[in-house]
Amino acid sequence: MLSLLLTVLAAPSAPAITDLAVLDRAAEIFAGARLGEAGGPVAPIDRRLRLQSCPSSPEFAWRTPAHDAIVIRCPEAGGWRIFVAVRQAAANGTAAGPAASPVPRVAEPVIRRGDPVTLASEQPGFSVSAEAVAMADAAPGARVAVKVEGARTPVQAIAVAPGRAMLPPR
Incomplete structure (x- = not known):
């Protein structure tokens, strides 16, 4: 099929x-x-x-x-x-998430396209950050492409708060 x-x-x-x-x-x-x-x-x-x-x-x-x-x-x-x-199964074998609608509710964006963003990476013992510009809207926890000055390609980050994004853990 x-x-x-x-x-x-x-x-x-x-x-x-x-x-x-x-x-x-x-x-x-x-x-x-x-x-x-x-x-x-x-x-x-x-x-x-x-x-x-x-x-x-x-x-x-x-x-x-x-x-x-x-x-x-x-x-x-x-x-x-x-x-x-893909909808993940809950522990009881049913679909996880709201049963009323298959369309998830989307949180309001905390980062908007064109916003200046502080891009950070934090590990135990150190923290590094850079200024970037958001290339799309993103809700908290969502991935967003940001353009760092001097970089050839956009960087994928995770929206945290207004004007703040984190590099995803490796």
């Missing part, structure tokens, strides 16, 4: 934009569980995304061995890559 859906995605008559409903269904098949169920995608893929149509089948993989998110990517179509969060 997954190969059939992936074939549809790769069909030459496909529109210039990837059908996100088909990606949603393919993610459910890859995960082996439906949207909102334990082990399945937490929420549908954001319909505001306009992903270039993939000339071959998109690649599906687990982000980590914990199976906490699915990575869907298409190296040929501009190299797009998206992450689909």
